[in-house]
Amino acid sequence: MLEQVMNQYNEAVMDTDRDQALLVVRDALALGVTPEEVVFNIVVPAIELMMKAISEEQGVTLAQHFMAAQIASEVVDDMVPRFRKAPESVGTVIIGTSQGDFHGLGKRIVSGCLKAMMVEVTDLGLNVAPERFVDEALAHDAQVIAISSMMVHTAQGENGCRRVRQILKERGLERRIRIAVGGAPYRFDPELYRNVGADAWAENGITAGRVITGLIREVRP
Ligand code: B12
Structure with missing residues (x-):
């Protein structure tokens, strides 16, 4: 059946x-x-x-x-x-689009895929300031900050992933929180994620699920 x-x-x-x-x-x-x-x-x-x-x-x-x-x-x-027994959560992810970016479809797909994999997702929506990504990650005890950028300037700019990395460094949080990025600009240049200071990137929702659960495992005690 x-x-x-x-x-x-x-x-x-x-x-x-x-x-x-x-x-x-x-x-x-x-x-x-x-x-x-x-x-x-x-x-x-x-x-x-x-x-x-x-x-x-x-x-x-x-x-x-x-x-x-x-x-x-x-x-x-x-x-x-x-569920008869509450499923064990795989981990917690904060997701949003980078500051200045109002393209939300990719992020919603990624969120749906993560939830299907028992990852708890807090979606901060569109146009998220870098400080907010970090503050919310701390507030939710998240292992991963996931940043979606559909435009070249929001992926590479100073108010996106680069700034989130800088804040994690300044606050001594790099061992605790990983950064995943995704969106069209990363597909055109598969090395871009490194240049903007992310730990990983993924090409689509399903691979995002695999990549992000891998990052969670790296930092979850
Ligand atoms: C739909 C769309 C819009 C819609 C957005 C609606 C919405 N609610 O999202 C609207 C009309 C609002 C819009 C506006 C603009 N847009 Co627009 N838009 C698009 C379009 C056609 C599709 C983008 C999209 O939603 N793709 C669908 C998703 C599913 O894409 P995806 O990349 O496959 O997503 C997967 C992966 O990337 C990955 N992923 C995504 N995010 C993440 C995050 C993480 C952490 C991970 C791991 C993976 C991951 O998983 C996703 C699911 O499988 C693209 C063109 C294109 N073909 O890409 C232009 C495009 C992105 N827009 C563009 C531009 C320029 C604009 C505007 C500036 C236009 C204007 N002059 O006003 C404004 C900017 C608004 C702003 N400040 O953000 C340009 C960007 C150019 C550039 N190189 O930077 C593009 C590329 C069009 C073009 N060829 O010129 N846009």
Whole structure:
């Protein structure tokens, strides 16, 4: 039965049909599928499938990519409180777009993928000042600050990742908090992340999940 539910869910996600995807989940729960199975046997494989389709250039559209992450995020938020045993959080991430940058789609995809991987995400939204990234990371005891920049000047400029790195250094936080970056400029220059002082970058939401959980493991006691 799980396989059938998974196929129905995947079909709805590929059709960017949020309501149908949620209906599939609701019906599955009514038939006895557990919330844990929904997350780990349906939602996560659907995200992985989407990733495979993207990496194999199977013609996935931005809308499909975006909705897969949005639906995943919504279902995970709904299922986790129903788990029989509270799932162990993998870690905590603060995410936002760099100061001056109002491109939020990539960040939302990354957030959805992280949530599906049991990472707690605090989304600071758009146009986030570097000091705020650090203050919120401390307030939430986060292991990673994730900065999304879609424009060259917000990726390279003095009010983005470079400044966050400087603040971490000034406050002696570099051993405790890692920085991940992403967005179009980093795809054009895969060395850019080093130049702006980040610890890692990722090309898309799924690889972001892997990279960021790796950074969490580096610093989490
Ligand atoms: C949509 C869009 C907009 C929308 C944004 C809507 C919104 N709510 O987000 C609007 C219309 C508001 C907009 C405005 C502007 N835009 Co615009 N925009 C775009 C466009 C078409 C798509 C960007 C996007 O959302 N991509 C979709 C996401 C999913 O992209 P993605 O990179 O695949 O994301 C993945 C990865 O990058 C990664 N990732 C992303 N973030 C992160 C973070 C971390 C930590 C990690 C690990 C990974 C990661 O994972 C994501 C998911 O898989 C691009 C062109 C393009 N084709 O890229 C221009 C583009 C980014 N914009 C551009 C410009 C110039 C502007 C404006 C200045 C235009 C103007 N003159 O007003 C303004 C600037 C506003 C501002 N200050 O931010 C330029 C930037 C040029 C440059 N080299 O810097 C671009 C490249 C267009 C162009 N070719 O000129 N824009």
